[in-house]
Amino acid sequence: MGSKARRLERLLSRPTLRKLWDGLALLLFVLFVLAPSIYVFTYVFTEWNEIYRRVFSDPIVGDTYWRSMLRAMGLSLQIAAAATLIDVIIGLPMALLLARYEFRGKRLLDALVDLPLAVPSSALGFSIFLFWATGEGVSRLFGVRTGLVPQGPLLILLAHVAFTYSYIVRSLTGVIESIDISYEHAARTLGAPSFTVFRTITSPLAKSGLIAGIILAFARSLGETGATIIVAGIYETAPLAVVSLHQRLLISSAAFLSAILVSIAVFLLLLVRFLSVRVGIPIRRVWPGPERLLSSGKARGLRDAFTFTSFALMILVPSCFTFPYVATWWSSSPYTGKLESGVYYQVFLAPDKKWVSLWKSLAASIEIASITTVVDLLLGIPIAVMIVRRRWGHLNELINTLVDVPLAIPTSALGFSVYLFWGFKGLGLFTPGFWLITLTHIAFTYPYAVRSLVAILESLDPSLEEAARTLGATPLTAFRTITLPLMRPGILAASILAFTRSLGETGATLVVMGNVRTIPILIVQWTESMALPAAAFSCVILIIVSYLLLLLLRYVVRGV
């Protein structure tokens, strides 16, 4: 970097300009992320009379909409609660295994647990649909030609268990690993069998992390759209209701429901941040007999068997089932032998030229994800610096919490809010289509990017930058030459998260897409029209592409 650049950096580092930068970064954050995410409230507020008339006292249908909204929210809450409960039951022993035991194949298992995170949600939903609800998957074990679990609440539950499992296991593994193992060793030497140690030492110490994990998984389940829309059949969860109300152009009703969902999401977020929940795990009592039995080698073997079976049968195989399906259906139907039913014919030879739309939507998906990632980094790095390095007291904390707001909002409600903000009800700048999709994706991927950036910045020693300053570097030069290079792993993580989230998103995109189709949307539409081989092929393409791009991204960022 020449002396000109350094002079420029000196100029830009002047205190007055620095304040200007901070202000600009905050303004952009509000404009692109925060305001669009919660704009729906403004709308609900200004259009309240219209909403009231539509939702509660329609001259023809009365409060039908309100009652169907309540039904949808009831279903969503029940499924979220059940899915979280099941996840904890099957995920806790897995987290314990990964955090505390050494065994052969542990690294492979560790990677497999993360697999559902890498599969975009509509592909995951489709895979689970194939596995449980058609004659192709689990039914084959029993020799039945129809699906075992039809589309509906039970299938939604299975899908939600599969996609929240990784979150729970990841956060629990992290928490358990952060607990000093000497506590557990100390308890063992004092005479406590392993189950007692888990109950009285490990679980109370992991409590806060466990609660945070549970609330996050609950919020994710509550807001999930992409997988749910495929497995729901005629049932409607709250995020699906937003999509369908929007499709029927019932803007005011959709806005009202979105506002409720956003409120629930923000409430849950605050619950994690500010409430130290007191959940009593009994640590004073001891039940020596039963706990000794539970600590025995036989009980541990049973536990491990249960952990592996439930993981394989409920998470791993259903999540990846598109691959064997495409392989068996590639050239023709394995039952009738008809070429027309095969993947190859349906995608490449059939008159509706599915491969053309597949190619187009793939290109659109990648373009949107790339722009989103770049904007996220540009907007995110200054905000991350503010959160970590500025000494603004409560203001830092406030920004830190506000950044997470889009994270907790169901994406379909978020998409609807962004649509209102930029569209004809708000600024009037964008209509549904490519750029509105991109703006929406920026809003909901932003927290993921900032989280990773904040994490890496917090891990860097501020005295490194101070050392550069004492050696004569201006703040900006110090940041560019010292901090930024050290942030590279965090920037990599941020890009990967933003990119894959954008590539796989369905719920928000459904609302703002206009006539543009991304790949996840294509999967939803082809599933709805029962073009299963083509949908399965798109899933496989989507999974492979996102995986390859991740590898590429890793390579590029390492080379910079």
Next chain:
Amino acid sequence: MPEVRLVNVTKTFDGGRIVAVDHVNLHVKDGEYLTLLGPSGCGKTTTLRIIAGLVEPDEGQVYIGGRLVTDVPPEDRDIGFVFQTFALFPHMTVWENVTYGPRVKNWPESEMRRVAKEALEMVGLYERADAYPRELSGGMMQRVGLARALAAGAKLLLLDEPLSALDAKIRFELRYELRRLVKDLGLTAIHVTHDQAEAMSSLIGLLSCVRVGFCRLAHQGSFT
């Protein structure tokens, strides 16, 4: 009787690439205070953890009080272990920490109270029974760690660098206190340290290191 005997105990890590303990034979008689002295990374701590059952040896046998305990889990070995980092349970008070052993062994309430009180009085911290570990100084925490190990009723005390996380003055005080307590109670103790000054006791085992992570017990004998 808490006599400890190790026979040909070997432990390797990292698929055999690192030999932490190499055919160690050791005999500690009842009532002895053995200090294992050696530079860091030479397998002292691993040896101690093998005796406690926290690490499983690849080969060899461990006998405590004449009983073969190689396959016995740590909770059934009847030992007291004092950790370098104290390992006081942060979510429990001093009292709950000290009564943890008797509680999980399901002793009667009155007995539990008696031994916990005794143990805390011995280390001079009975009046801090309601404090949480974070409210104590390092020296106090290690005293509680000792009281907790004693209250569990063990006759064999294993001390893993118990003083090295403390500052010099406290270390000096506690060193003598420790000796006195163990002697007064008639316990058998194995004390691991890398500090020669700390190792002044009736019996010293030197772990010599041929290379880092490769050790055998070179000498076992008395300095006095």
